[in-house]
Amino acid sequence: MSDASLSLKEFFTHDHRRCDERWAEVEAAAQAGEREVEKEKWREFQSQMLRHLRMEEEVMFPAFEQASGMTGGGPTFVMRSEHEQMRGLIAQMSAAADGGDYDELVDLGDTLLMLIQQHNQKEEQMLYPMAEQTLTADWSKIREKLIEY
Template structure:
């Protein structure tokens, strides 16, 4: 598991971009060696990533920018919900012993994830770096709670 204490993240974009790469690596491992444990590791990592954004990063951006209930974080939450729905389908298949069926949904998840990550890395994270620069020490502390 990627931990904020194991990296030299100096701002939100470096930490969250690195976490995207970590999830990508776990996906590649799952595709290469489709096991239930590999599925569970990937699922946990991606859900953890969503939770860190939704519980720590997005509220900080919204507070700093005064955009409650609107703006890019609302779009990102909607996309997280879409990806969670695919994860649920994949999880049902994986947990019932059908990893091939689970991976059949992988193309959908991969497409959603790649588009989503491009938006975050190209727009949202740079915005977060500017909007929350003075809060990074506090945000790092909150992110530690996720392991």
């Protein structure tokens, strides 16, 4: 796996970019009026996003919380609550896509993307560097778990 040489910060930052790219494909299909492609790209984006959130919540955040002792309201607490906001929007978008309301899908997507951009900036500039430092010794084990997702 090519991700094997990446640091923690690089691994998750690259995954942010992959999610961004999937969303750009949804928008491109929407602009071209290709509804079936849009729906298919939406499903890819949705699964990539939810996978990313799970990799953080189930593997990296707990490892960081344990190693740093920041369990009761530290940076991961804020990140988790932002993930819940994202999941709420993703669920609404999913309902819009299922109902064939593609304008609504893209409108909600604009809101989601704003949320994601602010969230990712905090992670990439603050949380990932901190976690990378705290988890240096554990990174290869953590990476093995992440690759299974």
